Structure formats: C-alpha cells, structure tokens
Amino acid sequence: MLEKMGQAAKKASYQIVQLSSAEKNQVLMTIADQLEADSAIILSANEQDLADARQNGMSAALLDRLMLNPARLQGIASDVRQVCQLADPVGQIIDGGLLDSGLRIERRRVPLGVVGVIYEARPNVTVDVASLCLKTGNAAILRGGKETYRTNAATVQVIQRALEKHGLPKSAIQAIENPDRELVNQMLKLDRYIDMLIPRGGAGLHKLCRENSTIPVISGGIGVCHIFVDESMETEAALDIIVNAKKQRPSACNSVETLLVHRNIAGRFLVPFSARMAQENIKLHADGNAIAPLQSGPAAVSAVQDSEYRDEWLSLDLNVKLVDDIDEAVAHIREYSTQHSDAILTRSIANAERFVSQVDSAAVFVNASTRFTDGGQFGLGAEVAVSTQKLHARGPMGLEALTTYKWVAFGQDTLRS
Amino acid sequence: MLEKMGQAAKKASYQIVQLSSAEKNQVLMTIADQLEADSAIILSANEQDLADARQNGMSAALLDRLMLNPARLQGIASDVRQVCQLADPVGQIIDGGLLDSGLRIERRRVPLGVVGVIYEARPNVTVDVASLCLKTGNAAILRGGKETYRTNAATVQVIQRALEKHGLPKSAIQAIENPDRELVNQMLKLDRYIDMLIPRGGAGLHKLCRENSTIPVISGGIGVCHIFVDESMETEAALDIIVNAKKQRPSACNSVETLLVHRNIAGRFLVPFSARMAQENIKLHADGNAIAPLQSGPAAVSAVQDSEYRDEWLSLDLNVKLVDDIDEAVAHIREYSTQHSDAILTRSIANAERFVSQVDSAAVFVNASTRFTDGGQFGLGAEVAVSTQKLHARGPMGLEALTTYKWVAFGQDTLRS
Numbered sequence: 166m167l168e169k170m171g172q173a174a175k176k177a178s179y180q181i182v183q184l185s186s187a188e189k190n191q192v193l194m195t196i197a198d199q200l201e202a203d204s205a206i207i208l209s210a211n212e213q214d215l216a217d218a219r220q221n222g223m224s225a226a227l228l229d230r231l232m233l234n235p236a237r238l239q240g241i242a243s244d245v246r247q248v249c250q251l252a253d254p255v256g257q258i259i260d261g262g263l264l265d266s267g268l269r270i271e272r273r274r275v276p277l278g279v280v281g282v283i284y285e286a287r288p289n290v291t292v293d294v295a296s297l298c299l300k301t302g303n304a305a306i307l308r309g310g311k312e313t314y315r316t317n318a319a320t321v322q323v324i325q326r327a328l329e330k331h332g333l334p335k336s337a338i339q340a341i342e343n344p345d346r347e348l349v350n351q352m353l354k355l356d357r358y359i360d361m362l363i364p365r366g367g368a369g370l371h372k373l374c375r376e377n378s379t380i381p382v383i384s385g386g387i388g389v390c391h392i393f394v395d396e397s398m399e400t401e402a403a404l405d406i407i408v409n410a411k412k413q414r415p416s417a418c419n420s421v422e423t424l425l426v427h428r429n430i431a432g433r434f435l436v437p438f439s440a441r442m443a444q445e446n447i448k449l450h451a452d453g454n455a456i457a458p459l460q461s462g463p464a465a466v467s468a469v470q471d472s473e474y475r476d477e478w479l480s481l482d483l484n485v486k487l488v489d490d491i492d493e494a495v496a497h498i499r500e501y502s503t504q505h506s507d508a509i510l511t512r513s514i515a516n517a518e519r520f521v522s523q524v525d526s527a528a529v530f531v532n533a534s535t536r537f538t539d540g541g542q543f544g545l546g547a548e549v550a551v552s553t554q555k556l557h558a559r560g561p562m563g564l565e566a567l568t569t570y571k572w573v574a575f576g577q578d579t580l581r582s
Numbered sequence: 583m584l585e586k587m588g589q590a591a592k593k594a595s596y597q598i599v600q601l602s603s604a605e606k607n608q609v610l611m612t613i614a615d616q617l618e619a620d621s622a623i624i625l626s627a628n629e630q631d632l633a634d635a636r637q638n639g640m641s642a643a644l645l646d647r648l649m650l651n652p653a654r655l656q657g658i659a660s661d662v663r664q665v666c667q668l669a670d671p672v673g674q675i676i677d678g679g680l681l682d683s684g685l686r687i688e689r690r691r692v693p694l695g696v697v698g699v700i701y702e703a704r705p706n707v708t709v710d711v712a713s714l715c716l717k718t719g720n721a722a723i724l725r726g727g728k729e730t731y732r733t734n735a736a737t738v739q740v741i742q743r744a745l746e747k748h749g750l751p752k753s754a755i756q757a758i759e760n761p762d763r764e765l766v767n768q769m770l771k772l773d774r775y776i777d778m779l780i781p782r783g784g785a786g787l788h789k790l791c792r793e794n795s796t797i798p799v800i801s802g803g804i805g806v807c808h809i810f811v812d813e814s815m816e817t818e819a820a821l822d823i824i825v826n827a828k829k830q831r832p833s834a835c836n837s838v839e840t841l842l843v844h845r846n847i848a849g850r851f852l853v854p855f856s857a858r859m860a861q862e863n864i865k866l867h868a869d870g871n872a873i874a875p876l877q878s879g880p881a882a883v884s885a886v887q888d889s890e891y892r893d894e895w896l897s898l899d900l901n902v903k904l905v906d907d908i909d910e911a912v913a914h915i916r917e918y919s920t921q922h923s924d925a926i927l928t929r930s931i932a933n934a935e936r937f938v939s940q941v942d943s944a945a946v947f948v949n950a951s952t953r954f955t956d957g958g959q960f961g962l963g964a965e966v967a968v969s970t971q972k973l974h975a976r977g978p979m980g981l982e983a984l985t986t987y988k989w990v991a992f993g994q995d996t997l998r999s
Contacts, residue, residue, distance in 0.1 A: 179916070183939065264961055268950055277972050278942065356792065360972050375773065379792050381799075381973040402995045409997040499596070510995075521990050522600065525695065533685055533993025542998065543989065544681055555694050555777050555986035556798040556974040569972035572960065573938050576950025578819045578927075580826040581959065 167351045170306060171358030173336035174279045178304040181337050182276050186253040188331075193296055195327040197245040200292065203323045204238050210319035211288065218312050231286050231313055241292050248296045251546045254565045255302050266582075269575045274568050276302035277360040281352060281380065282549075284365040286310035291320045294363075295338045297549055301567040304337045306359060308352060311344030318342045353378040360569075361557075363550050383562070385527075385552040388418035388505035389477055390535045393494040393520065395511035396427040400434050403510050404441045407483075409534040410508070411447055416479045418551060419506045419528075419538040423474060423484040425494045431458060431487055439464040442483070452486040459485065474501045491516050495523045502526055504553045506535040527553055527560035584768045587723060588775030590753035591696045595721040598754050599693050603670040605748075610713055612744040614662040617709065620740045621655050627736035628705065635729050648703050648730055658709050665713045668963045671982045672719050683999075686992045691985050693719035694777040698769060698797060701782040703727035708737045711780075712755045714966055718984040721754045723776060725769060728761030735759045770795040777986075778974075780967050800979070802944075802969040805835035805922035806894055807952045810911040810937065812928035813844040817851050820927050821858045824900075826951040827925070828864055833896045835968060836923045836945075836955040840891060840901040842911045848875065848904055856881040859900070869903040876902065891918045908933050912940045919943055921970045923952040944970055944977035 184192075200207070211233040218228055254274050261271030280303050284290045291309055298305040309317040317340050325335035341348050353362070356379040363383045364374045374382045392410060394403050410421035426434055435455065439462025442449060450469035451459050459466045469484050474497075478484075488494045491509075498507050508530035509520040517531045528538040538560060540548025545563030552558045558566035601609075617624070628650040635645055671691050678688030697720050701707045708726055715722040726734040734757050742752035758765050770779070773796040780800045781791045791799045809827060811820045827838035843851055852872065856879025859866060867886035868876050876883045886901050891914075895901075905911045908926075915924050925947035926937040934948045945955040955977060957965025962980030969975045975983035 179940070179942075182942075262961065264959070266954065266959065268954060268959075270960060275942075375796050381971060405997060406995060413998050517992075523596070525596075525599075525692075526988065528989040528991065531990075531992045533991055533996040534998050536998040537683065537685060537991060537993075537996075538989070542681070542683065542685075543687060544679065554798060559986050560989045569976050571943065572945040572955070572977045573948075574945065574950055574954060575934075575948045576954075578823060579950040579954075580822060581830050581951050581953040 167341070167348060167355060170336070170339050170341070171279070171355045173334070174304040174306050174339060175358045177334040177337040178276070178278045180334060181299065181304055182278075182302045184302060186255070189253065189300055189302065190249040192299060192327060192331050192333065193245050193249050195330055196292075196296065196324055197242040199323050199327040200238060200242040200245070200320075203326070204235060207238060207316065207319045207323060208233055208235070210315040211313075214313050214315045223312070227286065231288065231316075233288055233316065237289070241289050244289075245292060245296045248300050248547060251300065251564060253300065254568050259570055267577060267579050271573050272570045273573050274565075274570050277567060277569050279304045279306065279359045280567060281306045281308075281355070281359040281362040282365065283308045283349060283352070283362070283370065283374070284310065285367075286312040288313050288316045288320065290365065291317050291340070292324070294549065295321070295324050297547055297564060297567060299337070301564050303567055306339050306341065306352070308341040308349060314342055314344045349373075350377065353380065356380045365550055381557070383550055383552050383557065384554040385505075385550055386418055387477060387503045387553065388420070389423065389475065389501060389503045390419060390421050390505055391423045391425060391498050391502055391507045392421050392535065393425040393488070393491070393498075393507075393509045394427060394430070394434065395491060395509060395513060395516050396429045397512035397516070398430070398510040399512075400430075400437050403434070404438060406508075406510060406532070406534050408441065408445050408447075410536055411481065411483055412445055413534070413536050415481055417536065418477070419535050420479070421483065421508075421535050422478050423486065423501065425486050425488050425497055426455070427494075428454070428487045428489055431455070435459055436462060438462075439466075445481075447481045447483050450482060450484045454487045455485050491519060495520065498524050498526075505551065506530065506538040508533060508535050527551070584758070584765060584772060587753070587756050587758070588696070588772045590751070591721040591723050591756060592775045594751040594754040595693070595695045597751060598716065598721055599695075599719045601719060603672070606670065606717055606719065607666040609716060609744060609748050609750065610662050610666050612747055613709075613713065613741055614659040616740050616744040617655060617659040617662070617737075620743070621652060624655060624733065624736045624740060625650055625652070627732040628730075631730050631732045640729070644703065648705065648733075650705055650733065654706070658706050661706075662709060662713045665717050665964060668717065668981060670717065671985050676987055684994060684996050688990050689987045690990050691982075691987050694984060694986050696721045696723065696776050697984060698723045698725075698772070698776040698779040699782065700725045700766060700769070700779070700787065700791070701727065702784075703729040705730050705733045705737065707782065708734050708757070709741070711966065712738070712741050714964055714981060714984060716754070718981050720984055723756050723758065723769070725758040725766060731759055731761045766790075767794065770797065773797045782967055798974070800967055800969050800975065801971040802922075802967055803835055804894060804920045804970065805837070806840065806892065806918060806920045807836060807838050807922055808840045808842060808915050808919055808924045809838050809952065810842040810905070810908070810915075810924075810926045811844060811847070811851065812908060812926060812930060812933050813846045814929040814933070815847070815927040816929075817847075817854050820851070821855060823925075823927060823949070823951050825858065825862050825864075827953055828898065828900055829862055830951070830953050832898055834953065835894070836952050837896070838900065838925075838952050839895050840903065840918065842903050842905050842914055843872070844911075845871070845904045845906055848872070852876055853879060855879075856883075863898055865899045867899060867901045871904045872902050908936060912937065915941055915943075922968065923947065923955040925950060925952050944968070
C-alpha cells in the first residue's frame with residue numbers, strides 16, 4: 166500500500182513542480198476556504214478522536230493539544246492565507262556564470278519532490294506541513310499521531326478536495342490513515358519515492374528514523390539548551406533572561422535546561438538567584454559546589470544527576486552548575502548540549518566572540534533568551550521543523566529548507582576537451 | 583578503537599575550526615612540501631601494495647589506478663598547493679539582519695566538524711580529501727580501499743607530521759588502517775562524532791551506507807546519464823556531442839549510457855549514426871524499433887535488455903531507444919535515470935525549457951556534453967564528490983559542501999515577549 170502511495174506522490178510531484186507561484190497561492194486560498202466550509206466534518210472527526218483519548222485516560226494537557234474548535238480551525242485557515250504572502254523560493258537563481266568552456270551555467274532552486282513528515286498528536290501540523298510543501302511545489306506524505314488519525318484523515322480529505330477543484334491530483338497530499346506502527350517502518354524505506362523525511366517528535370522517534378530510514382532524515386527538535394552567566398554579567402539582567410528562557414514556554418525545545426555560572430560571581434549571584442527562582446516556582450537541580458549555597462536560599466533545590474544534564478526537563482526545573490571559566494562552560498556544553506540553542510550572558514566582547522565561535526550549536530545567542538530559536542522569530546515567516554543536524558538545513562527550517570537546486574547548463578553544441 | 587578515533591577527531595576539530603584561512607593555507611603548504619620530502623616512504627609503501635595486488639591478479643587498469651610514481655606524487659603535491667588558492671567559504675555571512683525583537687542575527691558559514699570518507703583504491707583521494715577538509719576547517723576520518731592500505735597509511739602519516747609541525751593534533755586527519763570490513767560497519771554508526779559521511783565508490787557501497795549508516799550520508803557517484811536528440815537537432819552536431827559524452831572518458835560517471843532519439847528523425851539520423859559509432863568502436867544496444875534499421879548499418883548492435891537501461895556501462899557501449907516525443911523522453915529518464923546528468927539536444931527554445939524544468943537531475947544540459955558535470959568544469963575549483971541526492975548538496979560538491987552554518991544572534995538582554 167505504501168509503495169502505491171509513494172508512486173502516486175512522485176507522479177503528483179511532477180505536476181505540482183510545474184505550478185507558478187500565483188497558481189500555488191490560488192490552491193492555498195482554496196484550501197483555507199475549504200477548511201472553513203467543511204469545518205463541521207473536521208470538528209466531528211476531532212470529537213471522535215477526543216472521545217477515544219478521554220477513554221484512554223489522556224492527560225488534560227494532551228487533550229487540549231489534540232482539541233480543535235471553530236476558533237482554532239479559523240486560526241489554522243488564516244495561517245494558510247499567511248503562507249500565500251511569503252516569497253516563493255522556487256525558481257530563484259542561486260548563482261551562475263559563463264564558464265571558460267562556453268557553457269552558461271546556473272544553480273536553479275527547485276522543489277525537493279516528495280517530503281515525508283512523521284509527527285505527533287497536533288492536528289494543526291497537518292495543514293501547516295501541507296501548505297508549506299505545496300507553497301514550495303512539493304508533494305507530501307503525512308503520518309500523524311494515532312490519537313488524531315480521524316482528524317488528520319478528515320483534514321487531508323478537505324485539502325484533497327481543494328486540490329481537485331484546481332484539477333490537481335489529490336495524491337499530492339496524502340495521509341497514512343492506518344495507525345499501525347508497522348507502516349512507519351515501511352515508510353522509512355521508501356527512498357525511491359520520498360526525497361526527505363522530517364520526524365517531528367521526541368528523541369525516540371528521531372532515533373528510530375536515524376537508525377532505520379534509507380531516506381535522508383532531518384534530525385532535530387530536541388533541545389538541551391544552556392545559558393552561561395559570565396563573570397562580567399549583572400545579576401538582575403541575567404535573572405530576567407533566565408526566567409524568560411525557562412518560563413516563557415517551558416515545554417518548548419528552545420527553553421533553557423542548564424544554567425552555568427562563573428564561579429567568581431557565585432557570591433553575589435546565587436542569593437538573589439534563589440530568591441527569584443522561588444518567586445517563579447522554578448525548582449533547582451544543583452551540582453556539588455552550588456548546592457550548599459543554594460540550600461540556604463528559598464528556592465527548592467536537589468542534587469543534579471549526570472543523566473539530568475542530558476535530557477530535556479520541559480518543565481519548571483533547571484540544572485545549575487558552577488564553572489571555573491568560559492572554557493569549562495564550553496566544555497560542558499560540548500558534552501551535554503543537543504546543539505540546539507545555547508547562550509552566553511556577558512559584557513566582554515572577547516568572551517562573546519569566543520563563545521560564539523567555540524559552541525557548535527544551531528543557534529548561539531549573546532545576551533538574549535534561547536527562546537528566540539524559531540522560524541517566525543528569525544524572520545523566516547514559517548517553520549517546518551528545527552534541525553539540530555548539520556546537513557542541508559540547521560536551526561529553524563523555513564521554505565528554503567523544502568527546496569534543493571539543480572545545475573542547468575546551456576551550451577552551443579559544447580564539447581569537453 | 584573507532585570510538586577512540588571518533589573522540590579524538592571531534593576534539594581535534596575544535597582546534598582546527600579556530601584556524602584562520604592563512605593558518606590553514608600554511609598547513610597545506612607544509613603538507614605539500616612534506617609529501618615531496620617523504621616521497622620515498624610513500625612510494626615504497628605503494629610498491630608493497632602493488633606487489634600484493636599483482637599477486638592477487640589485479641587487472642592492468644586497476645593496477646595503473648593504484649600506482650604512484652614520483653611524477654604522480656608531484657602532481658598530488660601541486661594539487662594541494664592549488665587548494666591554497668581557493669577562496670575559503672568559512673566565516674562568510676550568508677545573510678542576516680536586525681529583527682523586530684531587537685536581535686541582530688546572522689547565518690555564519692562554519693565547518694561541519696568531522697567528515698568521514700569511504701573510498702576505493704585511488705591513493706590520490708587520501709590527500710585530496712584531507713586537503714579539502716583542512717581547507718574548510720574540518721577534521722576527517724578516512725577509510726580507503728584495502729588494496730592501498732599501506733599507501734594510505736604512509737600518506738596519512740606524512741600529513742600528520744605536517745600537522746604536528748604546526749602544533750596541531752595529528753588526529754585531525756586519521757585513516758582506518760586495518761582493512762577489516764567490519765570496521766566500516768562500526769564507522770557507519772559513529773554519528774556521535776562524524777557529522778557527514780561521503781561514500782565514494784560503486785552502487786554497493788552507497789547502498790550499504792544508506793541502509794546502515796546512522797550518520798547523514800551523501801549518496802552519489804552513480805551516473806546512468808541520458809541524451810535526448812529532439813527532432814529539430816542537426817545530425818552531425820548531435821553525433822559530435824554523443825561521441826564526446828561517451829568517449830571522452832567512458833569510465834566516468836558523467837558519460838552517457840542511453841541515447842533517446844525522436845522517432846520523426848530516425849530516417850535521417852540512424853544511418854550516419856551507425857557509421858559514426860562503428861568508426862568510434864561504440865557498440866549499440868537498441869530497442870525493438872531501432873534495432874532493424876541499425877542492423878543494416880556498420881555498427882555492432884544487439885537488443886537492449888531492461889536491466890541495461892538501469893546500470894552504468896562505463897565502457898564503449900550505448901543504449902539506443904526511439905521515443906515518440908519529448909514527453910516519452912522525459913518519462914524514460916524519470917524511470918531509469920540516477921538523477922546525475924541528462925541532456926537535450928534541440929533547436930527549440932520551448933523544448934529546451936520544458937526538458938530543463940521536467941527532468942529532475944542534479945545537472946541538466948542543453949546542447950552540451952554530459953561530461954561537464956565536474957567540480958573543476960563547473961568552476962568550483964575542487965570536487966569532494968558528486969551528489970545525486972537532494973539534501974545538502976547536489977551535483978559536484980566543492981568546498982561549500984564541506985561547511986554548514988550556525989545562526990548567531992546578538993541581543994541587548996533581549997527577551998521574547
């Protein structure tokens with residue numbers, strides 16, 4: 166079955182690739198309209214998914230993530246209209262020139278072809294990914310979380326109706342509706358048809374894809390992010406940034422998990438730090454040297470385990486470690502960071518540049534919250550995923566990350582000598 | 583053992599990444615000098631490899647590929663000096679700007695870190711890859727063909743001596759000297775230390791890497807390349823291009839393997855085509871419709887098998903098929919091409935653009951030989967590999983393909999609201 170889906174997607178991609186930006190935007194507008202017109206179908210499918218989820222004892226937080234209502238669906242449709250406003254990277258000439266051989270050459274930006282996306286129980290991702298793929302001339306095969314499979318199926322059918330209104334094959338956007346996990350394993354082997362695979366989920370999903378996929382995979386989304394408070398940094402300003410990086414949205418991958426504090430400022434820093442953390446309900450996990458001074462403060466504190474340095478908290482918990490200097494901070498980050506987002510807070514221009522050049526992460530911040538690592542915040546207008554690998558795209562992936570290029574060479578019956 | 587090599591390479595990469603372009607060029611000059619100074623060591627190791635290869639009955643062609651002599655070693659050293667002349671992409675600001683939040687952001691081009699390369703019995707590749715990796719601030723782990731393991735080991739020792747002369751860790755360039763194939767399997771799992779894996783070899787090696795590597799892999803190097811002769815093309819000019827694409831270097835991946843001829847010109851084209859192919863000693867493999875007219879010509883001809891459309895000949899053999907029109911030519915290429923290099927020969931501007939936009943290959947040519955797909959020919963100054971996948975790099979990979987970027991953001995104690 167997946168083989169057939171792959172074939173159909175590849176075939177559809179040959180038609181989608183030929184659309185102009187104006188034509189693609191018309192399709193997107195129809196999708197937005199259709200999502201509103203057919204909202205009752207999607208909402209009723211979503212209600213069934215919710216009922217099952219409640220019966221299976223899903224937590225209130227997850228139920229909320231899964232839930233659609235007219236306002237949320239309206240928001241999703243208006244996001245699609247926003248995508249129309251973005252510049253289309255396809256067709257851009259990256260570079261080129263006239264070669265000594267007489268060949269006129271250019272690198273032309275083109276769609277990838279077929280994009281595969283595996284994601285969890287967020288029903289908005291279906292429309293999000295479909296609209297970004299279509300905007301960049303790609304077909305897509307989507308595999309959403311099994312908890313939302315009815316919602317996803319209904320949503321994709323609405324998208325397919327919009328495609329057919331424009332005379333386009335509905336196989337341009339397909340969902341794997343069967344929640345059987347074995348189909349994921351089959352999907353990972355469809356390298357003949359799928360050009361890029363984006364897993365959006367936890368560490369387990371990324372590992373599964375990295376180890377089993379024969380399709381090039383984008384790894385990312387896991388953020389063990391650090392903030393290093395250098396000795397030149399003022400305490401109050403540092404505390405504001407730390408609270409923002411931890412609390413603005415604790416469950417996000419770009420929230421801070423470990424604070425590294427220069428040992429020389431422990432004396433002036435740790436007391437107000439503990440007071441502020443207590444006020445913000447942030448629980449501390451401190452290393453051997455920091456735990457004694459912190460225990461006399463008001464914030465909850467326990468001893469940090471090595472494994473806690475390696476995993477995301479995604480909650481109001483924060484590791485704290487004293488370091489001798491910037492070198493020890495960089496060494497700690499090299500050992501424990503997932504290369505997502507790391508920050509230095511400093512007034513030293515030399516240390517700022519040193520940190521930026523030595524920390525090997527997708528995003529490196531000087532005197533700013535790690536929470537900025539985001540396609541919207543970085544001005545990309547959209548975000549398909551956040552990559553923490555180094556090939557193809559790194560950090561927030563916008564429309565450009567859904568394209569590749571081809572070399573086009575025009576000769577005049579030109580021979581290689 | 584490989585775990586330790588990986589660790590050491592990653593550690594060395596942190597030092598190499600800090601070098602300026604001038605410092606890196608000095609190291610490269612020392613490597614070139616050292617290759618000349620220590621040529622006796624390398625040539626004697628090469629003689630032992632050659633003696634073993636002769637004993638194992640290696641063909642004359644392969645022996646020649648494996649063989650080093652003073653002139654070839656001199657050429658290798660001068661290639662290293664050439665690499666010094668190339669512009670260093672590291673440090674380049676790709677784009678950036680001031681965001682509404684007040685963040686000043688830039689995408690800064692940086693080395694990948696550690697590059698893994700698996701290649702066959704070409705001793706020049708060792709120096710080639712090492713110099714390109716160092717030029718771009720990367721460390722490298724090399725695994726050459728077992729037939730040249732002594733030559734490679736001696737060469738890497740010479741490179742390491744040059745590194746140490748500059749106070750750099752010799753683990754920046756390491757070779758897996760043990761020819762045991764099991765070590766390749768271990769190397770494929772070193773995703774913790776190796777950032778990108780480049781296999782340079784046949785289809786079997788690429789399949790092994792795609793299926794087993796947990797490191798992002800660059801697939802490529804396999805070229806089933808096509809030339810389509812459209813009905814508006816003159817016969818003589820077409821024949822010159824076909825001969826160039828087949829004969830200029832038949833064993834190269836960018837040589838043509840299948841010729842597609844518009845049915846409407848079969849009458850005027852096939853007779854002179856057969857005469858020219860006979861003259862050039864090119865053996866034809868023709869489809870059902872082309873075989874009868876070709877059998878009356880002087881060129882050797884047999885019936886083509888479907889499997890022959892799928893594999894590289896890499897010899898003076900050429901498949902020939904008649905197609906109804908450009909659509910059938912494109913459909914054939916979509917089915918059988920390895921997406922390396924495909925060409926149209928035409929005088930129709932509409933068909934040229936149609937072919938260019940519909941053929942999904944790394945390089946698409948209009949009125950030129952497919953033999954131009956090459957880093958040197960395309961003006962990149964060097965070539966690490968030719969990618970036929972769509973992620974990261976496509977077609978000839980120059981220095982830029984050995985880099986990634988990081989997002990660097992400077993704030994003024996900037997918080998996300």
